Amino acid sequence: MAQPVRDDAKPVVDASRAAAGTRVDLDGVSRRYRIGDVTVTALEQVDLHVDEAAFVVILGPSGSGKTTLLNLIGALDVATEGRVRVGGQDVTAASRSERARLRRHTVSFVFQSFNLFPGLTALENVQFGADVAGRAQARQTAESTLAGVGLAGRANHFPHQLSGGEQQRVAIARALATGNPVLLADEPTGELDFRTGVAILDLLRKQAEAGTTVLVVTHNREIARVADRVIELSSGHIVADGPPPGGRAPVSELHW
Amino acid sequence: MRTRGLLLRWALRDLRRRWVLVTAIALVLALGTGTYAALLGTSDWRRASNDRSFELLRMHDVRVTLSEGLTAEAGTLAAAVGRIPQAAQVQAVAERLILPTLVDVSSAGQQVLVPGRIVGMPVDAPVDRLSVSSGQGLRAGDPAVVLERSFADYYDLPDAGTLRVAGDRSLSYAGHGQLPEYFAIAGGGGGAFTTEAGFGVVFAPLETAQALADAPGRVNEVVLRLASGADDGAVAAALQQELDAEQLASTAVVKGEEIVYRTLYEDIEGDAQFWRIIAGLLLAGAAFATFNLTTRVVESQRREIGVAMALGLPRRQLAIRPLALGVQISVLGVLLGIGVGVVTGRLFGGLFRTLLPLPVWEQPFPYATYLQAAALGFLLPLLGVAWPTWRAIRVEPVEAIRVGHLAARQVRFTPLLRRLALPGRSYSRMPLRNLVRTPRRTVLTSLGVGAAIATLVAVFGILDSFTGTLDDFDAEATRSAPDRVTVQFADVFPEDAPQVAAVTGAPQVGDAATTLLVDGTARSAGEEIPLAVSIRDLGGGLWRPTIDGGGADAARSGIVLSQVAARDLGVQPGDRIELDHPQRTAAGFTRATTTIVVGGIHPGPIRAVAYLDRSQAAAFGTSGLVNALEVTPAAGVSRDELTRALFAVPDVASVQAATAVTDSFRDALGAFTSVLGVAAAVTLLLALLIAFNATSIATDERARENATMFAFGLPRRAVVTMGVVENAFIGLLGTAVGLGLGYLFTRYTVEVQLHRTLPEFGMPASVSPTTVVVALALGVGAVALTPLVTLRSLGRMDIPATLRVVE
DSSP, X not given: OOOOOOTTOOOOOOHHHHHTOOOEEEEEEEEEEEETTEEEEEEEEEEEEEOTTOEEEEEOOTTSSHHHHHHHHTTSSOOSEEEEEETTEESTTOOHHHXXXXXXXXEEEEOTTOOOOTTSOHHHHHHHHHHHTTOTTHHHHHHHHHHHTTOXXXXXXXXXXXXXXXXXXXXXXXXXXXXXXXXXXXXXXTTSOHHHHHHHHHHHHHHHHTTXXXXXXXXXXXXXXXOSEEEEEETTEEEEEESOTTOOOOGGGOOO | OHHHHHHHHHHHHHHHHTHHHHHHHHHHHHHHHHHXXXXXXXXXXXXXXXXXXXXXXXXXXXXXXXXXXXXXXXXXXXXXXXXXXXXXXXXXXXEEEEEEEEEEOOOSSOOOEEEEEEEEEOXXXXXXXXXXXXXXXXXXTOOOEXXXXXXXXXXXXXXXXXXXXXXXXXXXXXXXXXOXXXXXXXXXXXXXXXXXXXXXXXXXXXXXXXXXXXXXXXXXXXXXXXXXXXXHHHHHHHHHHHHHTTTBOEEEEEGGGOHHHHHHHHHHHHXXXXXXXXXXXXXXXXXXXXXXXXXXXXXXXXXXXXXXXXXXXXXXXXXXXXXXXXXXXXXXXXXXXXXXXXXXXXHHHHHHHHHSOOSOOXXXXXXXXXXXXXXXXXXXXXXXXXXXXXXXXXXXXXXXXXXXXXXXXXXXXXXXXXXXXXXXOGGGGHHHHHHHHSHHHHHHHHHHHHHHHHHHHHXXXXXXXXXXXHHHHHHHHTSSOTTOEEEEEEEEEETTOHHHHHHHTSTTEEEEEEXXXXXXXXXXXXXXXXXXXXXXXXXXXXXXXXXXXXXXXXXHTSEEEEHHHHXXXXXXXXXXXXXXXXXEEXXXXXXXXXXXXXXXXXXXXXXXXXXXXXXXXXXXXXXXXEEEEEEEEOTTOOHHHHHHHHHTSTTEEEEEETTHHHHHHHHHHXXXXXXXXXXXXXXXXXXXXXXXXXXXXXXXHTHHHHHHHHHTTOOHHHHHHHHHHHXXXXXXXXXXXXXXXXXXXXXXXXXXXXXXXXTTBOOOOOOOHHHHHHHHIIIIIIHHHGGGGGHHHHHTOOHHHHHHOOO
């Protein structure tokens, strides 16, 4: 049986990396795509500055540009215009290998559909994160991280043997095991039931409190209540930016 | 109806989207079916060409040759034919004079001095007509001779010129030509083997040959053409009996036993068996690959099929789109297969024309074979898509349309997967795990590669078996006095004859040992094989064979047979056999049968070669007689100098190095290699295509896994390396299967098929380390490296888009 997420779970951010600076800065960033003869603008002249250790929720309807924003910060994509800096490093001007290095050592991802490796066990999936980031004692790091998300007892199970919530926790553990100071989560609760979703948000919230900069993309407004800051996108523009209305709520108060 | 049209349009769009993959799969299939058709089609046109060529030149049905050294007055042999009870069945007779000789066609540019034969024949022979390929033929009253075509072609000799034969006599030749017996230069007589490079045949008017032999009016061979339905064996036996009565010992050969005739036809059968194996393996490889690839393509449509099911589309309509893929591959595969078949067929046709320049070559299109191959080529992809389509349309729609983690299927061998925990980084475990969690894909891809490698090993294994046997034979032949040459006289002489002294006393000759070579027939337990018996000093001399079993004394008191002869006769040292041999009498030679013990076994690969110690010559009535010498060059004299010096000695018919037989074989192997090279090239292409297609599909299937790895910053080279390692495992598995299967096929081909086609030559099957290394390099190396071709597409991957793709 899966173990519950431990309340005393220790965050696993690599302190030395966090100290290197994890600010996220976007200045006049636009992203346009050409689809045949048509140019589609996903983001238009976006300016955004995120401090270290913030828990930021990016809200917006489908097609508003929130995932594009996350991809640009995560160096998966390159801006057509403007400048993206992560931890002081200019992602826009970086070469492909430099962007790969940034993904190895600065940012980590949690995907909506988990994207676990079916050929690796839960523990090995988590170890993957630590291995790629080049962390010493990758195995031990993976074990403690997996225990941190309450899945020590499921370490040797393969993804197809885990429930959706367990798979997402493994995915988060994989991202955390990198020890990278910026965590980017794209609809992390999108495929989960309410209880599991809340548990996952609690886990992410704790990482932010421990010093990780967490950016969560969602269309679920309820999730925004636990954020330090809520950024709302519409048609590629930031239409709102600030703390959640009514102040930050504890995770236990969420319901949807 | 409208839905069906929509589905067909959709199928066409599928084709436009993945035409490269469809073409690549079709090409795999085409290589299998096309080569299958081309290889099996060779039998039809080779048989047709043989039939036409032998008939065109009116090949003899019976050939009777007088024993070594015997000649008869012209007309004697034809008269004997007239006296046999079956004389009425004889349609045509021709007498000939066959002379062993040395042929020198050296020019300023090249040195060509080889043993050979002068075939003295009537210029207007009614049997065994001479086919002139260039220049002019034999003409009455003109002493000019004709050079055998293959020999002339090999050395690129002009249509007319001069040549020298043993005894240092000069002759003019006016053209190049062929007799049926020499369509392929496969026998130098007495069971010896040679090829066109090492054996020069000169066709001469009978009078010219008689003049060269200083035997005017003499002949030593008669050839007969019989009426249809005549018993050639009975005619041959009757004629031999008739000649025996005149103290003219002889050997008789019927057409079916003529080494060239038999080889050319049995070679077709042997080759057909071999081609069937090779074609079957290629087809199997292509079938495994096609099945694997089509299955995987259809699997990738699983969700779309589920959606259509959810929308209520009937199952038979659901099957249209995947089946259309099968039809596309089938049609393209058949069309490409015909192209591959025609090209490969033409390639084979060209090679056979070069290897075997028959007077008539016909290459009709083998419709039946192509039809069979086309049917196979059409059905295989349909079967390949039928199975996954059947599976896909049988699941519940809700299962088919599941996405994300819910789509994760139960994986077989999960406990085994868990145990495959290699030390090191987590992602280093992925290649092996990927193989185990998709066993069907792994097995089918490996079997495809394995079938291709098995073909390669079978092809090269045959060459290895030949070369290994020849190497052993060379080692045996050069165990002592490696630079010795065998000098064969045109006649049998007493040991103290001046002809013998002329050789042994020549200043270029060092040591010499006498030998008497006689033909014979060994019989035991109903089996009968021809022998070339060398009567020599088995206790000394310049060289003696390695003899197993019985010891030296036993060997000297019995006959020493080759391993193949002993096996075919079913005898061991100590057993007795009946030996039919020529025996000298006061009036000449007659045939006698002697029971003789098998004194030992020698390791030589030529079945006919047998040895008797000279102490037993009395039993043959040949004490003190010699027709061959083994001599070594004197100090400071090269073997070439010795050969040239002996060429001028009267009555010397041939001078050959100890390794002449294997040299000839090696030469023939060179040509054989080019034929097998075509099969090897197809195999290599097939293995690479299978690996490429499998890799290409695997890259598509794992797009999301790869994108996730890239999202975590794993470098492209690491992802490609994983593909390389995974393919290396598949290659290793396939190569292991291929090596095992290939060795079995080599053994079957060499020890069963080849022994049936060429019983005169015995060789064990072997696969050389080089072949194993080549198989590993291709099966593991080349297959492992195919993921490198995905480097570019991985580099261009749209990571965000791929990550967001759901199923």
